[in-house]
Amino acid sequence: xxxxxxxxxxxxxxxxxxxxxxxxxxxxxxxxxxxxxxxxxxxxxxxxxxxxxxxxxxxxxxxxxxxxxxxxxxxxxxxxx
Amino acid sequence: xxxxxxxxxxxxxxxxxxxxxxxxxxxxxxxxxxxxxxxxxxxxxxxxxxxxxxxxxxxxxxxxxxxxxxxxxxxxxxxxxxxxxxxxxxxxxxxxxxxxxxxxxxxxxxxxxxxxxxxxxxxxxxxxxxxxxxxxxxxxxxxxxxxxxxxxxxxxxxxxxxxxxxxxxxxxxxxxxxxxxxxxxxxxxxxxxxxxxxxxxxxxxxxxxxxxxxxxxxxxxxxxxxxxxxxxxxxxxxxxxxxxxxxxxxxxxxxxxxxxxxxxxxxxxxxxxxxxxxxxxxxxxxxxxxxxxxxxxxxxxxxxxxxxxxxxxxxxxxxxxxxxxxxxxxxxxxxxxxxxxxxxxxxxxxxxxxxxxxxxxxxxxxxxxxxxxxxxxxxxxxxxxxxxxxxxxxxxxxxxxxx
Numbered sequence: 001x002x003x004x005x006x007x008x009x010x011x012x013x014x015x016x017x018x019x020x021x022x023x024x025x026x027x028x029x030x031x032x033x034x035x036x037x038x039x040x041x042x043x044x045x046x047x048x049x050x051x052x053x054x055x056x057x058x059x060x061x062x063x064x065x066x067x068x069x070x071x072x073x074x075x076x077x078x079x080x081x
Numbered sequence: 082x083x084x085x086x087x088x089x090x091x092x093x094x095x096x097x098x099x100x101x102x103x104x105x106x107x108x109x110x111x112x113x114x115x116x117x118x119x120x121x122x123x124x125x126x127x128x129x130x131x132x133x134x135x136x137x138x139x140x141x142x143x144x145x146x147x148x149x150x151x152x153x154x155x156x157x158x159x160x161x162x163x164x165x166x167x168x169x170x171x172x173x174x175x176x177x178x179x180x181x182x183x184x185x186x187x188x189x190x191x192x193x194x195x196x197x198x199x200x201x202x203x204x205x206x207x208x209x210x211x212x213x214x215x216x217x218x219x220x221x222x223x224x225x226x227x228x229x230x231x232x233x234x235x236x237x238x239x240x241x242x243x244x245x246x247x248x249x250x251x252x253x254x255x256x257x258x259x260x261x262x263x264x265x266x267x268x269x270x271x272x273x274x275x276x277x278x279x280x281x282x283x284x285x286x287x288x289x290x291x292x293x294x295x296x297x298x299x300x301x302x303x304x305x306x307x308x309x310x311x312x313x314x315x316x317x318x319x320x321x322x323x324x325x326x327x328x329x330x331x332x333x334x335x336x337x338x339x340x341x342x343x344x345x346x347x348x349x350x351x352x353x354x355x356x357x358x359x360x361x362x363x364x365x366x367x368x369x370x371x372x373x374x375x376x377x378x379x380x381x382x383x384x385x386x387x388x389x390x391x392x393x394x395x396x397x398x399x400x401x402x403x404x405x406x407x408x409x410x411x412x413x414x415x416x417x418x419x420x421x422x423x424x425x426x427x428x429x430x431x432x433x434x435x436x437x438x439x440x441x442x443x444x445x446x447x448x449x450x451x452x453x454x455x456x457x458x459x460x461x462x463x464x465x466x467x468x469x470x471x472x473x474x475x476x477x478x479x480x481x482x483x484x
Binding site: 021037041044051052 | 132133134137138198199201202203206
Protein backbone atom coordinates (compact mmCIF):
# COMPACT_ATOMS: atom_id res chain seq x y z
CA UNK A 1 0.00 0.00 0.00
CA UNK A 2 1.35 3.42 -0.88
CA UNK A 3 1.99 5.82 1.98
CA UNK A 4 -0.87 7.97 3.13
CA UNK A 5 -0.13 11.66 3.02
CA UNK A 6 -1.22 14.16 5.66
CA UNK A 7 -2.97 16.11 2.92
CA UNK A 8 -5.08 13.09 1.98
CA UNK A 9 -6.11 12.47 5.58
CA UNK A 10 -6.81 16.15 6.17
CA UNK A 11 -9.06 16.35 3.15
CA UNK A 12 -10.94 13.18 4.13
CA UNK A 13 -11.39 14.28 7.76
CA UNK A 14 -12.66 17.72 6.78
CA UNK A 15 -15.07 16.23 4.26
CA UNK A 16 -16.38 13.77 6.84
CA UNK A 17 -16.77 16.38 9.58
CA UNK A 18 -18.61 18.70 7.17
CA UNK A 19 -21.12 15.93 6.50
CA UNK A 20 -21.88 15.91 10.25
CA UNK A 21 -23.22 19.49 10.23
CA UNK A 22 -20.60 22.25 10.59
CA UNK A 23 -19.96 24.55 7.65
CA UNK A 24 -16.86 23.45 5.76
CA UNK A 25 -15.42 27.00 5.98
CA UNK A 26 -15.25 26.64 9.78
CA UNK A 27 -13.22 23.45 9.65
CA UNK A 28 -9.43 23.80 9.83
CA UNK A 29 -6.60 22.23 11.82
CA UNK A 30 -7.00 24.68 14.71
CA UNK A 31 -10.77 24.39 15.03
CA UNK A 32 -11.85 22.60 18.21
CA UNK A 33 -14.49 19.88 18.16
CA UNK A 34 -16.35 21.84 20.80
CA UNK A 35 -16.71 24.92 18.61
CA UNK A 36 -17.72 22.75 15.65
CA UNK A 37 -20.37 21.05 17.83
CA UNK A 38 -18.76 17.68 17.10
CA UNK A 39 -19.38 15.27 19.99
CA UNK A 40 -18.39 11.75 20.98
CA UNK A 41 -20.99 10.13 18.69
CA UNK A 42 -19.61 12.06 15.71
CA UNK A 43 -16.07 10.97 16.59
CA UNK A 44 -17.13 7.30 16.65
CA UNK A 45 -18.52 7.78 13.14
CA UNK A 46 -15.29 9.49 12.07
CA UNK A 47 -13.37 6.51 13.48
CA UNK A 48 -15.49 4.15 11.34
CA UNK A 49 -14.64 6.16 8.20
CA UNK A 50 -10.96 6.15 9.11
CA UNK A 51 -11.00 2.40 9.69
CA UNK A 52 -12.74 1.80 6.35
CA UNK A 53 -10.39 4.06 4.39
CA UNK A 54 -7.02 3.56 6.07
CA UNK A 55 -7.40 0.43 8.21
CA UNK A 56 -6.61 2.51 11.29
CA UNK A 57 -8.52 1.42 14.39
CA UNK A 58 -9.22 4.25 16.81
CA UNK A 59 -10.70 3.32 20.18
CA UNK A 60 -12.68 5.43 22.64
CA UNK A 61 -9.59 6.17 24.75
CA UNK A 62 -7.70 7.35 21.64
CA UNK A 63 -10.45 9.80 20.81
CA UNK A 64 -11.04 11.10 24.32
CA UNK A 65 -7.96 13.30 24.38
CA UNK A 66 -8.59 14.87 20.98
CA UNK A 67 -9.51 18.53 21.15
CA UNK A 68 -8.79 19.87 17.66
CA UNK A 69 -9.16 18.75 14.08
CA UNK A 70 -5.36 18.90 13.67
CA UNK A 71 -4.82 16.53 16.59
CA UNK A 72 -7.18 14.00 14.99
CA UNK A 73 -5.41 14.25 11.62
CA UNK A 74 -1.98 13.82 13.21
CA UNK A 75 -3.13 10.79 15.21
CA UNK A 76 -4.57 9.10 12.13
CA UNK A 77 -1.45 9.77 10.06
CA UNK A 78 0.85 8.48 12.83
CA UNK A 79 -1.18 5.28 13.24
CA UNK A 80 -1.24 4.72 9.48
CA UNK A 81 2.53 4.76 9.17
CA UNK B 82 -60.99 20.86 42.61
CA UNK B 83 -59.25 19.14 39.71
CA UNK B 84 -56.98 21.33 37.62
CA UNK B 85 -58.40 21.98 34.15
CA UNK B 86 -56.29 21.36 31.07
CA UNK B 87 -56.59 23.49 27.96
CA UNK B 88 -55.06 23.35 24.50
CA UNK B 89 -53.07 26.34 23.26
CA UNK B 90 -51.22 24.92 20.27
CA UNK B 91 -51.84 22.35 17.54
CA UNK B 92 -49.32 20.92 15.10
CA UNK B 93 -49.47 18.20 12.48
CA UNK B 94 -47.58 16.69 9.59
CA UNK B 95 -49.85 14.38 7.61
CA UNK B 96 -50.34 13.01 4.11
CA UNK B 97 -52.46 16.13 3.49
CA UNK B 98 -49.46 18.38 4.08
CA UNK B 99 -47.43 20.13 6.75
CA UNK B 100 -49.69 21.89 9.23
CA UNK B 101 -52.74 21.37 11.43
CA UNK B 102 -54.74 23.93 9.46
CA UNK B 103 -54.02 22.15 6.17
CA UNK B 104 -55.21 18.87 7.65
CA UNK B 105 -58.61 20.28 8.60
CA UNK B 106 -59.13 22.40 5.50
CA UNK B 107 -58.22 19.74 2.99
CA UNK B 108 -60.09 16.95 4.77
CA UNK B 109 -63.20 19.16 5.13
CA UNK B 110 -62.91 19.95 1.40
CA UNK B 111 -63.07 16.22 0.67
CA UNK B 112 -59.43 15.83 -0.35
CA UNK B 113 -57.62 12.57 0.29
CA UNK B 114 -53.87 12.29 0.94
CA UNK B 115 -53.64 8.61 0.04
CA UNK B 116 -51.69 7.82 -3.13
CA UNK B 117 -51.05 4.31 -4.47
CA UNK B 118 -52.33 2.68 -1.32
CA UNK B 119 -50.19 4.63 1.15
CA UNK B 120 -50.52 7.81 3.17
CA UNK B 121 -47.04 9.23 2.70
CA UNK B 122 -46.08 12.73 3.83
CA UNK B 123 -44.78 13.38 0.33
CA UNK B 124 -44.47 17.15 0.91
CA UNK B 125 -42.36 16.72 4.03
CA UNK B 126 -38.64 17.25 3.54
CA UNK B 127 -37.02 17.34 6.99
CA UNK B 128 -34.11 19.40 5.65
CA UNK B 129 -36.48 22.31 5.13
CA UNK B 130 -37.19 22.46 8.85
CA UNK B 131 -34.20 20.97 10.70
CA UNK B 132 -30.42 21.37 10.73
CA UNK B 133 -28.09 18.87 9.06
CA UNK B 134 -27.11 17.61 12.49
CA UNK B 135 -30.73 17.16 13.61
CA UNK B 136 -31.60 15.28 10.42
CA UNK B 137 -28.54 12.99 10.60
CA UNK B 138 -29.19 12.09 14.22
CA UNK B 139 -32.87 11.23 13.99
CA UNK B 140 -35.13 8.74 12.35
CA UNK B 141 -37.98 10.06 10.24
CA UNK B 142 -40.49 9.43 13.06
CA UNK B 143 -38.55 11.83 15.31
CA UNK B 144 -38.25 14.41 12.54
CA UNK B 145 -42.01 14.39 12.11
CA UNK B 146 -42.45 14.82 15.89
CA UNK B 147 -40.02 17.76 16.02
CA UNK B 148 -41.67 19.63 13.17
CA UNK B 149 -45.23 19.11 14.46
CA UNK B 150 -44.07 20.21 17.93
CA UNK B 151 -42.52 23.34 16.47
CA UNK B 152 -45.81 24.31 14.86
CA UNK B 153 -47.80 23.67 18.06
CA UNK B 154 -45.34 25.64 20.20
CA UNK B 155 -45.36 28.53 17.77
CA UNK B 156 -49.14 28.68 17.88
CA UNK B 157 -48.99 28.57 21.69
CA UNK B 158 -46.68 31.58 21.49
CA UNK B 159 -43.78 30.09 23.44
CA UNK B 160 -41.04 31.66 21.32
CA UNK B 161 -38.18 29.95 23.13
CA UNK B 162 -39.16 31.20 26.62
CA UNK B 163 -41.23 28.14 27.64
CA UNK B 164 -44.28 30.40 27.63
CA UNK B 165 -42.89 31.88 30.84
CA UNK B 166 -43.07 28.51 32.65
CA UNK B 167 -40.29 27.10 34.78
CA UNK B 168 -38.74 24.56 32.33
CA UNK B 169 -38.81 21.96 35.14
CA UNK B 170 -42.62 22.31 35.21
CA UNK B 171 -42.96 21.58 31.49
CA UNK B 172 -43.32 17.96 30.38
CA UNK B 173 -43.27 16.14 27.07
CA UNK B 174 -44.96 12.86 26.15
CA UNK B 175 -44.53 11.50 22.61
CA UNK B 176 -46.02 8.29 21.33
CA UNK B 177 -45.02 5.87 18.64
CA UNK B 178 -46.28 2.41 17.80
CA UNK B 179 -43.09 1.10 16.23
CA UNK B 180 -40.17 3.53 16.61
CA UNK B 181 -37.36 4.10 14.15
CA UNK B 182 -37.86 1.27 11.71
CA UNK B 183 -36.11 3.15 8.84
CA UNK B 184 -32.98 3.20 11.00
CA UNK B 185 -33.31 -0.45 12.05
CA UNK B 186 -33.60 -1.53 8.42
CA UNK B 187 -30.76 0.58 7.07
CA UNK B 188 -28.38 -0.48 9.86
CA UNK B 189 -29.35 -4.09 9.51
CA UNK B 190 -28.51 -3.86 5.80
CA UNK B 191 -25.12 -2.36 6.68
CA UNK B 192 -24.43 -5.17 9.15
CA UNK B 193 -25.31 -7.86 6.61
CA UNK B 194 -23.16 -6.23 3.92
CA UNK B 195 -20.15 -4.99 5.90
CA UNK B 196 -20.25 -6.70 9.28
CA UNK B 197 -21.21 -5.65 12.79
CA UNK B 198 -18.35 -3.12 13.20
CA UNK B 199 -19.84 -0.97 10.45
CA UNK B 200 -23.15 -0.39 12.25
CA UNK B 201 -23.65 3.28 13.10
CA UNK B 202 -23.32 4.56 16.67
CA UNK B 203 -26.41 6.61 15.84
CA UNK B 204 -28.47 3.42 15.39
CA UNK B 205 -29.80 2.93 18.91
CA UNK B 206 -30.31 6.63 19.73
CA UNK B 207 -32.25 6.97 16.47
CA UNK B 208 -34.46 3.89 16.57
CA UNK B 209 -35.32 3.65 20.27
CA UNK B 210 -39.04 4.34 20.69
CA UNK B 211 -38.28 7.26 23.04
CA UNK B 212 -36.04 8.91 20.42
CA UNK B 213 -38.92 11.12 19.31
CA UNK B 214 -39.66 12.52 22.74
CA UNK B 215 -35.93 12.90 23.44
CA UNK B 216 -35.44 14.86 20.22
CA UNK B 217 -38.38 17.17 20.99
CA UNK B 218 -37.25 17.75 24.59
CA UNK B 219 -33.69 18.53 23.46
CA UNK B 220 -34.76 20.82 20.65
CA UNK B 221 -37.13 22.84 22.80
CA UNK B 222 -35.34 22.65 26.18
CA UNK B 223 -38.06 20.82 28.09
CA UNK B 224 -36.80 19.80 31.54
CA UNK B 225 -39.81 18.29 33.32
CA UNK B 226 -41.13 14.72 32.95
CA UNK B 227 -40.46 13.41 29.46
CA UNK B 228 -41.12 9.90 28.22
CA UNK B 229 -42.40 7.87 25.29
CA UNK B 230 -45.67 5.97 25.18
CA UNK B 231 -46.16 2.72 23.28
CA UNK B 232 -49.54 1.05 22.74
CA UNK B 233 -49.68 0.46 18.98
CA UNK B 234 -52.56 2.36 17.39
CA UNK B 235 -53.74 3.80 20.71
CA UNK B 236 -50.32 5.32 21.53
CA UNK B 237 -51.16 8.86 20.47
CA UNK B 238 -54.33 8.94 22.55
CA UNK B 239 -52.58 7.41 25.58
CA UNK B 240 -49.97 10.14 25.20
CA UNK B 241 -52.59 12.88 25.50
CA UNK B 242 -54.28 11.09 28.39
CA UNK B 243 -50.96 10.79 30.25
CA UNK B 244 -50.23 14.45 29.66
CA UNK B 245 -53.71 15.37 30.91
CA UNK B 246 -53.12 13.49 34.15
CA UNK B 247 -49.64 14.99 34.55
CA UNK B 248 -51.14 18.46 34.60
CA UNK B 249 -54.26 17.53 36.57
CA UNK B 250 -52.15 15.97 39.33
CA UNK B 251 -49.85 18.97 39.51
CA UNK B 252 -46.71 17.27 38.21
CA UNK B 253 -46.46 19.80 35.38
CA UNK B 254 -48.06 23.09 34.37
CA UNK B 255 -47.68 22.49 30.64
CA UNK B 256 -46.99 19.43 28.49
CA UNK B 257 -46.12 19.04 24.84
CA UNK B 258 -47.99 15.85 23.94
CA UNK B 259 -48.52 13.87 20.78
CA UNK B 260 -47.28 11.06 18.64
CA UNK B 261 -45.49 10.26 15.43
CA UNK B 262 -44.97 7.31 13.13
CA UNK B 263 -42.95 6.55 9.99
CA UNK B 264 -43.30 2.93 8.93
CA UNK B 265 -43.73 3.17 5.16
CA UNK B 266 -40.85 0.80 4.44
CA UNK B 267 -40.68 -2.43 2.51
CA UNK B 268 -40.47 -4.37 5.78
CA UNK B 269 -43.28 -2.33 7.35
CA UNK B 270 -45.62 -3.14 4.47
CA UNK B 271 -44.52 -6.77 4.42
CA UNK B 272 -45.32 -7.23 8.11
CA UNK B 273 -48.73 -5.57 8.03
CA UNK B 274 -49.54 -7.41 4.80
CA UNK B 275 -48.64 -10.71 6.46
CA UNK B 276 -51.28 -9.91 9.07
CA UNK B 277 -53.76 -9.30 6.24
CA UNK B 278 -54.53 -5.96 7.89
CA UNK B 279 -53.94 -3.74 4.86
CA UNK B 280 -56.51 -2.94 2.18
CA UNK B 281 -55.83 -4.95 -0.96
CA UNK B 282 -57.54 -2.27 -2.98
CA UNK B 283 -55.48 0.44 -1.30
CA UNK B 284 -58.61 2.36 -0.38
CA UNK B 285 -59.48 3.63 3.08
CA UNK B 286 -63.28 3.71 3.33
CA UNK B 287 -64.25 3.26 6.95
CA UNK B 288 -67.72 1.86 7.71
CA UNK B 289 -68.45 1.22 4.00
CA UNK B 290 -69.66 -2.30 3.17
CA UNK B 291 -66.71 -2.70 0.76
CA UNK B 292 -64.01 -1.89 3.34
CA UNK B 293 -61.18 -4.41 3.13
CA UNK B 294 -58.44 -3.24 5.48
CA UNK B 295 -56.58 -0.12 6.48
CA UNK B 296 -54.20 2.01 4.45
CA UNK B 297 -50.93 2.67 6.27
CA UNK B 298 -49.87 6.28 6.65
CA UNK B 299 -47.14 8.30 8.34
CA UNK B 300 -47.07 11.59 10.17
CA UNK B 301 -47.27 13.33 13.53
CA UNK B 302 -49.71 15.26 15.65
CA UNK B 303 -48.79 17.40 18.66
CA UNK B 304 -50.78 19.48 21.15
CA UNK B 305 -49.57 22.02 23.68
CA UNK B 306 -51.56 21.44 26.87
CA UNK B 307 -51.54 23.92 29.74
CA UNK B 308 -53.22 24.28 33.10
CA UNK B 309 -56.19 26.62 32.56
CA UNK B 310 -55.31 29.36 35.05
CA UNK B 311 -51.66 29.44 34.06
CA UNK B 312 -52.64 29.71 30.40
CA UNK B 313 -55.08 32.53 31.18
CA UNK B 314 -52.49 34.33 33.32
CA UNK B 315 -50.01 34.45 30.46
CA UNK B 316 -52.70 35.61 28.05
CA UNK B 317 -52.61 32.50 25.85
CA UNK B 318 -55.30 31.93 23.25
CA UNK B 319 -57.29 28.92 24.43
CA UNK B 320 -58.26 26.64 21.56
CA UNK B 321 -60.15 24.05 23.57
CA UNK B 322 -60.09 21.82 26.59
CA UNK B 323 -59.30 18.17 27.24
CA UNK B 324 -62.28 17.27 29.41
CA UNK B 325 -61.81 13.58 29.97
CA UNK B 326 -59.86 10.43 29.29
CA UNK B 327 -60.23 6.75 29.94
CA UNK B 328 -58.46 3.61 28.84
CA UNK B 329 -59.39 -0.05 29.04
CA UNK B 330 -58.04 -3.32 27.72
CA UNK B 331 -59.78 -6.13 25.87
CA UNK B 332 -57.49 -8.85 27.25
CA UNK B 333 -58.97 -10.91 24.44
CA UNK B 334 -56.72 -11.32 21.38
CA UNK B 335 -53.42 -9.93 20.05
CA UNK B 336 -54.96 -8.30 17.00
CA UNK B 337 -58.74 -8.85 16.90
CA UNK B 338 -61.02 -6.64 18.97
CA UNK B 339 -63.36 -8.16 21.55
CA UNK B 340 -66.41 -8.82 19.33
CA UNK B 341 -68.85 -7.68 22.02
CA UNK B 342 -67.36 -4.18 22.02
CA UNK B 343 -67.65 -4.30 25.79
CA UNK B 344 -64.23 -3.02 26.86
CA UNK B 345 -64.21 -0.42 24.05
CA UNK B 346 -67.63 0.74 25.19
CA UNK B 347 -66.36 0.93 28.77
CA UNK B 348 -63.56 3.25 27.64
CA UNK B 349 -66.14 5.58 26.11
CA UNK B 350 -68.40 5.45 29.17
CA UNK B 351 -65.55 6.00 31.62
CA UNK B 352 -64.18 8.90 29.58
CA UNK B 353 -67.60 10.57 29.58
CA UNK B 354 -67.80 10.08 33.34
CA UNK B 355 -64.28 11.49 33.73
CA UNK B 356 -65.36 14.53 31.71
CA UNK B 357 -68.65 14.93 33.56
CA UNK B 358 -70.52 14.78 30.25
CA UNK B 359 -73.59 12.84 29.21
CA UNK B 360 -74.22 11.28 25.81
CA UNK B 361 -76.64 14.12 25.09
CA UNK B 362 -73.78 16.61 25.36
CA UNK B 363 -71.54 14.99 22.75
CA UNK B 364 -71.90 16.60 19.33
CA UNK B 365 -69.40 14.61 17.27
CA UNK B 366 -67.50 11.33 17.29
CA UNK B 367 -64.07 11.24 15.68
CA UNK B 368 -63.99 7.50 15.20
CA UNK B 369 -61.03 5.16 15.21
CA UNK B 370 -62.68 3.95 11.94
CA UNK B 371 -59.83 2.02 10.37
CA UNK B 372 -61.63 0.58 7.34
CA UNK B 373 -61.14 -2.98 8.57
CA UNK B 374 -64.17 -5.27 8.78
CA UNK B 375 -63.66 -5.98 12.46
CA UNK B 376 -62.83 -2.55 13.86
CA UNK B 377 -65.61 -0.65 12.20
CA UNK B 378 -68.24 -3.21 13.23
CA UNK B 379 -67.05 -3.42 16.85
CA UNK B 380 -66.62 0.36 17.13
CA UNK B 381 -70.21 0.85 15.95
CA UNK B 382 -71.38 -1.67 18.53
CA UNK B 383 -69.35 0.04 21.26
CA UNK B 384 -70.77 3.48 20.41
CA UNK B 385 -74.30 2.08 20.65
CA UNK B 386 -73.57 0.43 23.98
CA UNK B 387 -72.02 3.59 25.42
CA UNK B 388 -74.45 6.20 24.08
CA UNK B 389 -77.60 4.10 23.82
CA UNK B 390 -78.99 3.03 20.44
CA UNK B 391 -81.11 6.15 19.94
CA UNK B 392 -78.49 8.76 20.85
CA UNK B 393 -75.72 6.90 18.98
CA UNK B 394 -77.70 7.24 15.75
CA UNK B 395 -78.06 11.00 16.23
CA UNK B 396 -74.38 11.87 16.69
CA UNK B 397 -72.34 12.37 13.51
CA UNK B 398 -69.39 9.95 13.30
CA UNK B 399 -66.50 10.46 10.88
CA UNK B 400 -63.05 8.97 10.44
CA UNK B 401 -59.91 11.00 9.74
CA UNK B 402 -58.37 7.79 8.39
CA UNK B 403 -60.59 8.13 5.31
CA UNK B 404 -58.45 11.13 4.31
CA UNK B 405 -54.95 10.21 5.51
CA UNK B 406 -54.94 6.48 6.22
CA UNK B 407 -53.94 4.90 9.50
CA UNK B 408 -51.00 6.66 11.16
CA UNK B 409 -50.63 3.88 13.79
CA UNK B 410 -48.94 5.34 16.88
CA UNK B 411 -49.52 8.88 15.64
CA UNK B 412 -53.19 8.31 14.81
CA UNK B 413 -54.69 9.21 18.20
CA UNK B 414 -52.70 12.44 18.40
CA UNK B 415 -53.34 13.50 14.79
CA UNK B 416 -57.03 12.71 15.24
CA UNK B 417 -57.19 14.77 18.46
CA UNK B 418 -55.67 17.67 16.48
CA UNK B 419 -58.25 17.11 13.70
CA UNK B 420 -61.06 16.96 16.26
CA UNK B 421 -60.06 20.22 17.92
CA UNK B 422 -59.81 21.85 14.50
CA UNK B 423 -63.30 20.58 13.59
CA UNK B 424 -64.78 21.76 16.90
CA UNK B 425 -63.24 25.20 16.53
CA UNK B 426 -64.35 25.56 12.92
CA UNK B 427 -67.80 24.13 13.81
CA UNK B 428 -67.39 21.93 10.74
CA UNK B 429 -67.58 18.15 10.68
CA UNK B 430 -65.43 16.70 7.87
CA UNK B 431 -66.89 13.66 6.10
CA UNK B 432 -65.95 10.00 6.02
CA UNK B 433 -64.46 10.02 2.53
CA UNK B 434 -65.25 7.09 0.27
CA UNK B 435 -68.28 6.03 2.29
CA UNK B 436 -70.88 5.16 -0.35
CA UNK B 437 -72.23 1.66 0.20
CA UNK B 438 -73.83 1.22 3.63
CA UNK B 439 -73.19 -1.98 5.53
CA UNK B 440 -76.56 -3.21 6.80
CA UNK B 441 -75.00 -3.97 10.17
CA UNK B 442 -73.50 -0.50 10.57
CA UNK B 443 -76.28 2.02 10.92
CA UNK B 444 -74.89 5.20 12.46
CA UNK B 445 -74.56 8.59 10.77
CA UNK B 446 -71.08 8.32 9.25
CA UNK B 447 -71.19 11.75 7.57
CA UNK B 448 -71.10 10.58 3.95
CA UNK B 449 -70.35 12.89 1.07
CA UNK B 450 -69.53 16.38 2.22
CA UNK B 451 -68.55 18.25 5.36
CA UNK B 452 -71.44 19.66 7.30
CA UNK B 453 -71.94 22.30 9.99
CA UNK B 454 -71.48 21.07 13.52
CA UNK B 455 -74.74 21.44 15.41
CA UNK B 456 -74.31 22.03 19.14
CA UNK B 457 -76.65 19.98 21.27
CA UNK B 458 -77.38 22.56 23.91
CA UNK B 459 -75.80 25.87 23.07
CA UNK B 460 -72.64 25.09 25.01
CA UNK B 461 -69.18 24.90 23.54
CA UNK B 462 -69.15 21.88 21.22
CA UNK B 463 -67.80 18.61 22.56
CA UNK B 464 -66.56 15.45 20.87
CA UNK B 465 -65.06 12.11 21.66
CA UNK B 466 -62.06 10.68 19.83
CA UNK B 467 -61.61 6.91 19.95
CA UNK B 468 -58.42 4.90 19.53
CA UNK B 469 -58.27 1.12 19.59
CA UNK B 470 -55.15 -0.95 19.09
CA UNK B 471 -53.50 -4.27 18.40
CA UNK B 472 -52.94 -5.63 21.88
CA UNK B 473 -56.49 -4.74 22.89
CA UNK B 474 -55.85 -1.20 24.11
CA UNK B 475 -58.87 1.11 24.04
CA UNK B 476 -58.66 4.85 24.66
CA UNK B 477 -61.30 7.56 24.50
CA UNK B 478 -60.65 11.28 24.86
CA UNK B 479 -63.41 13.82 25.48
CA UNK B 480 -62.55 17.15 23.89
CA UNK B 481 -64.26 20.54 23.89
CA UNK B 482 -63.70 23.24 21.31
CA UNK B 483 -63.13 26.87 22.19
CA UNK B 484 -64.08 29.90 20.14
